[in-house]
Amino acid sequence: GDSVTQMEGPVTLSEEAFLTINCTYTATGYPSLFWYVQYPGEGLQLLLKATKADDKGSNKGFEATYRKETTSFHLEKGSVQVSDSAVYFCALIAGGSQGNLIFGKGTKLSVKP
Amino acid sequence: DSGVTQTPKHLITATGQRVTLRCSPRSGDLSVYWYQQSLDQGLQFLIQYYNGEERAKGNILERFSAQQFPDLHSELNLSSLELGDSALYFCASSVVAGSGNTIYFGEGSWLTVV
Numbered sequence: 001g002d003s004v005t006q007m008e009g010p011v012t013l014s015e016e017a018f019l020t021i022n023c024t025y026t027a028t029g030y031p032s033l034f035w036y037v038q039y040p041g042e043g044l045q046l047l048l049k050a051t052k053a054d055d056k057g058s059n060k061g062f063e064a065t066y067r068k069e070t071t072s073f074h075l076e077k078g079s080v081q082v083s084d085s086a087v088y089f090c091a092l093i094a095g096g097s098q099g100n101l102i103f104g105k106g107t108k109l110s111v112k113p
Numbered sequence: 114d115s116g117v118t119q120t121p122k123h124l125i126t127a128t129g130q131r132v133t134l135r136c137s138p139r140s141g142d143l144s145v146y147w148y149q150q151s152l153d154q155g156l157q158f159l160i161q162y163y164n165g166e167e168r169a170k171g172n173i174l175e176r177f178s179a180q181q182f183p184d185l186h187s188e189l190n191l192s193s194l195e196l197g198d199s200a201l202y203f204c205a206s207s208v209v210a211g212s213g214n215t216i217y218f219g220e221g222s223w224l225t226v227v
Contacts, residue, residue, distance in 0.1 A: 032213065044156075046215065046217065101158065101216055103155060103156040105155045106156070
Protein backbone atom coordinates (compact mmCIF):
# COMPACT_ATOMS: atom_id res chain seq x y z
CA GLY A 1 0.00 0.00 0.00
CA ASP A 2 0.88 3.67 -0.05
CA SER A 3 3.36 4.77 2.59
CA VAL A 4 5.80 7.47 3.65
CA THR A 5 9.16 6.90 5.31
CA GLN A 6 10.97 9.69 7.12
CA MET A 7 14.36 9.78 8.74
CA GLU A 8 14.21 8.97 12.43
CA GLY A 9 14.74 11.76 14.86
CA PRO A 10 15.38 13.56 16.96
CA VAL A 11 17.57 15.92 14.99
CA THR A 12 19.51 18.48 16.99
CA LEU A 13 21.19 21.39 15.23
CA SER A 14 22.82 24.65 16.16
CA GLU A 15 21.25 27.90 15.01
CA GLU A 16 22.16 28.81 11.41
CA ALA A 17 23.01 25.21 10.53
CA PHE A 18 21.78 23.56 7.33
CA LEU A 19 18.80 21.25 7.68
CA THR A 20 17.87 18.20 5.66
CA ILE A 21 15.07 15.83 6.64
CA ASN A 22 14.80 12.87 4.31
CA CYS A 23 11.46 11.60 3.07
CA THR A 24 10.73 8.82 0.61
CA TYR A 25 7.39 7.47 -0.49
CA THR A 26 5.68 4.48 -2.04
CA ALA A 27 2.50 5.20 -3.94
CA THR A 28 0.46 4.12 -6.89
CA GLY A 29 -0.25 6.68 -9.53
CA TYR A 30 1.02 10.23 -9.14
CA PRO A 31 0.72 11.43 -5.56
CA SER A 32 0.74 14.95 -4.24
CA LEU A 33 3.40 15.50 -1.58
CA PHE A 34 3.32 17.66 1.54
CA TRP A 35 5.30 18.76 4.54
CA TYR A 36 3.37 19.65 7.68
CA VAL A 37 4.85 21.12 10.87
CA GLN A 38 3.64 20.76 14.45
CA TYR A 39 5.03 23.28 16.93
CA PRO A 40 4.99 22.30 20.60
CA GLY A 41 1.45 22.18 21.95
CA GLU A 42 -0.10 23.18 18.63
CA GLY A 43 -1.92 21.60 15.72
CA LEU A 44 -0.64 20.66 12.27
CA GLN A 45 0.23 23.44 9.87
CA LEU A 46 0.82 23.02 6.18
CA LEU A 47 4.41 24.03 5.44
CA LEU A 48 4.67 23.35 1.71
CA LYS A 49 3.40 21.11 -1.07
CA ALA A 50 4.19 19.85 -4.55
CA THR A 51 1.74 18.19 -6.88
CA LYS A 52 3.84 16.91 -9.78
CA ALA A 53 7.31 15.70 -10.58
CA ASP A 54 10.10 18.32 -10.41
CA ASP A 55 7.85 20.82 -8.65
CA LYS A 56 9.54 22.68 -5.81
CA GLY A 57 7.48 23.70 -2.81
CA SER A 58 8.79 26.49 -0.65
CA ASN A 59 7.72 28.49 2.39
CA LYS A 60 9.43 30.33 5.27
CA GLY A 61 12.88 29.44 3.90
CA PHE A 62 12.05 25.73 3.67
CA GLU A 63 12.17 23.92 0.33
CA ALA A 64 11.40 20.45 -0.99
CA THR A 65 11.55 19.11 -4.55
CA TYR A 66 9.30 16.32 -5.84
CA ARG A 67 11.70 13.72 -7.27
CA LYS A 68 9.80 10.98 -9.06
CA GLU A 69 12.92 9.05 -10.10
CA THR A 70 14.02 8.61 -6.49
CA THR A 71 10.48 8.78 -4.98
CA SER A 72 11.71 11.42 -2.57
CA PHE A 73 10.62 14.77 -1.15
CA HIS A 74 13.43 15.86 1.17
CA LEU A 75 12.92 18.98 3.28
CA GLU A 76 15.77 21.52 3.37
CA LYS A 77 16.51 24.87 4.98
CA GLY A 78 19.71 26.78 4.60
CA SER A 79 19.87 28.35 8.05
CA VAL A 80 17.64 27.13 10.87
CA GLN A 81 16.46 29.23 13.79
CA VAL A 82 15.48 28.30 17.32
CA SER A 83 11.88 29.03 16.33
CA ASP A 84 12.02 26.18 13.78
CA SER A 85 12.08 23.65 16.62
CA ALA A 86 9.07 21.43 15.94
CA VAL A 87 8.01 18.05 14.61
CA TYR A 88 7.98 17.80 10.82
CA PHE A 89 5.72 15.36 8.98
CA CYS A 90 6.05 14.27 5.39
CA ALA A 91 2.77 13.17 3.82
CA LEU A 92 1.17 12.18 0.54
CA ILE A 93 -2.22 12.04 -1.09
CA ALA A 94 -2.25 9.12 -3.49
CA GLY A 95 -3.28 9.75 -7.07
CA GLY A 96 -6.84 8.62 -7.68
CA SER A 97 -7.65 8.50 -3.98
CA GLN A 98 -10.43 10.31 -2.17
CA GLY A 99 -7.83 12.73 -0.93
CA ASN A 100 -6.89 11.57 2.56
CA LEU A 101 -3.32 12.18 3.74
CA ILE A 102 -0.91 9.37 4.55
CA PHE A 103 1.74 10.54 7.01
CA GLY A 104 5.23 9.55 7.90
CA LYS A 105 6.08 9.08 11.57
CA GLY A 106 7.45 12.59 11.99
CA THR A 107 10.91 13.96 12.71
CA LYS A 108 11.51 16.07 15.80
CA LEU A 109 13.88 18.98 15.22
CA SER A 110 15.53 20.83 18.08
CA VAL A 111 17.56 23.94 17.29
CA LYS A 112 19.97 25.18 19.98
CA PRO A 113 21.08 28.82 20.21
CA ASP B 114 -5.36 30.15 12.12
CA SER B 115 -6.38 27.52 9.56
CA GLY B 116 -10.10 28.29 9.80
CA VAL B 117 -10.94 24.78 11.04
CA THR B 118 -12.51 24.92 14.49
CA GLN B 119 -12.56 22.03 16.92
CA THR B 120 -14.27 21.72 20.28
CA PRO B 121 -13.55 20.88 23.00
CA LYS B 122 -9.80 21.53 23.11
CA HIS B 123 -9.31 19.28 26.12
CA LEU B 124 -11.46 16.51 27.52
CA ILE B 125 -10.91 14.12 30.43
CA THR B 126 -13.29 11.23 30.84
CA ALA B 127 -13.48 7.80 32.41
CA THR B 128 -13.19 4.40 30.80
CA GLY B 129 -16.45 3.11 29.42
CA GLN B 130 -17.83 6.57 28.75
CA ARG B 131 -18.86 8.18 25.47
CA VAL B 132 -17.72 11.55 24.12
CA THR B 133 -18.46 13.67 21.07
CA LEU B 134 -15.88 15.83 19.34
CA ARG B 135 -17.10 18.61 17.11
CA CYS B 136 -15.58 20.19 14.03
CA SER B 137 -16.47 23.19 11.88
CA PRO B 138 -14.62 23.15 8.56
CA ARG B 139 -13.22 26.19 6.79
CA SER B 140 -15.83 28.27 5.07
CA GLY B 141 -16.58 26.72 1.67
CA ASP B 142 -14.88 23.39 2.36
CA LEU B 143 -17.06 20.37 1.59
CA SER B 144 -14.73 17.59 2.71
CA VAL B 145 -13.99 16.79 6.34
CA TYR B 146 -11.40 14.34 7.68
CA TRP B 147 -10.71 12.93 11.13
CA TYR B 148 -7.26 11.83 12.27
CA GLN B 149 -5.94 10.37 15.50
CA GLN B 150 -2.46 11.18 16.77
CA SER B 151 -0.99 8.96 19.44
CA LEU B 152 2.58 8.32 20.56
CA ASP B 153 2.63 4.69 19.48
CA GLN B 154 0.56 4.89 16.27
CA GLY B 155 1.54 8.29 14.94
CA LEU B 156 -0.99 10.10 12.74
CA GLN B 157 -3.74 7.73 11.63
CA PHE B 158 -6.52 8.55 9.20
CA LEU B 159 -9.91 7.62 10.63
CA ILE B 160 -12.65 8.70 8.24
CA GLN B 161 -13.58 11.22 5.54
CA TYR B 162 -16.87 12.83 4.62
CA TYR B 163 -17.73 14.84 1.56
CA ASN B 164 -20.87 16.97 1.47
CA GLY B 165 -22.59 14.78 4.04
CA GLU B 166 -21.60 11.40 2.67
CA GLU B 167 -18.90 9.04 3.86
CA ARG B 168 -16.11 8.90 1.25
CA ALA B 169 -13.28 6.92 2.78
CA LYS B 170 -12.61 4.90 5.90
CA GLY B 171 -9.27 4.31 7.52
CA ASN B 172 -8.31 2.71 10.79
CA ILE B 173 -11.49 3.63 12.63
CA LEU B 174 -12.64 1.32 15.41
CA GLU B 175 -16.21 0.01 15.46
CA ARG B 176 -16.68 1.87 18.77
CA PHE B 177 -16.11 5.12 16.90
CA SER B 178 -18.50 6.76 14.46
CA ALA B 179 -18.78 10.05 12.68
CA GLN B 180 -21.18 12.08 10.62
CA GLN B 181 -21.29 15.29 8.63
CA PHE B 182 -24.39 17.42 8.93
CA PRO B 183 -26.16 19.52 6.27
CA ASP B 184 -24.38 22.65 7.51
CA LEU B 185 -21.12 20.70 6.87
CA HIS B 186 -19.96 20.55 10.47
CA SER B 187 -18.90 17.12 11.62
CA GLU B 188 -18.93 15.13 14.83
CA LEU B 189 -16.78 12.20 15.90
CA ASN B 190 -18.40 9.95 18.49
CA LEU B 191 -16.17 7.77 20.64
CA SER B 192 -17.89 5.19 22.84
CA SER B 193 -16.94 2.51 25.37
CA LEU B 194 -13.73 4.43 25.85
CA GLU B 195 -10.53 2.64 26.78
CA LEU B 196 -7.26 3.97 28.16
CA GLY B 197 -5.68 3.40 24.76
CA ASP B 198 -8.09 5.86 23.15
CA SER B 199 -6.26 8.72 24.85
CA ALA B 200 -4.90 10.76 21.97
CA LEU B 201 -5.05 14.03 20.06
CA TYR B 202 -7.90 13.97 17.56
CA PHE B 203 -7.61 16.25 14.58
CA CYS B 204 -10.28 17.41 12.23
CA ALA B 205 -9.24 18.71 8.83
CA SER B 206 -11.03 20.06 5.81
CA SER B 207 -10.56 20.73 2.12
CA VAL B 208 -12.58 22.30 -0.65
CA VAL B 209 -13.13 19.05 -2.51
CA ALA B 210 -12.18 15.39 -2.26
CA GLY B 211 -9.45 13.92 -4.44
CA SER B 212 -5.72 13.83 -4.92
CA GLY B 213 -5.27 17.46 -5.96
CA ASN B 214 -6.33 18.70 -2.55
CA THR B 215 -4.77 20.85 0.10
CA ILE B 216 -5.97 19.83 3.53
CA TYR B 217 -6.05 22.21 6.50
CA PHE B 218 -6.07 21.04 10.10
CA GLY B 219 -7.69 22.30 13.24
CA GLU B 220 -5.77 22.55 16.49
CA GLY B 221 -7.09 19.24 17.74
CA SER B 222 -9.03 17.90 20.69
CA TRP B 223 -6.96 16.35 23.44
CA LEU B 224 -8.76 13.33 24.89
CA THR B 225 -7.55 11.76 28.11
CA VAL B 226 -9.26 8.59 29.29
CA VAL B 227 -8.64 7.78 32.95
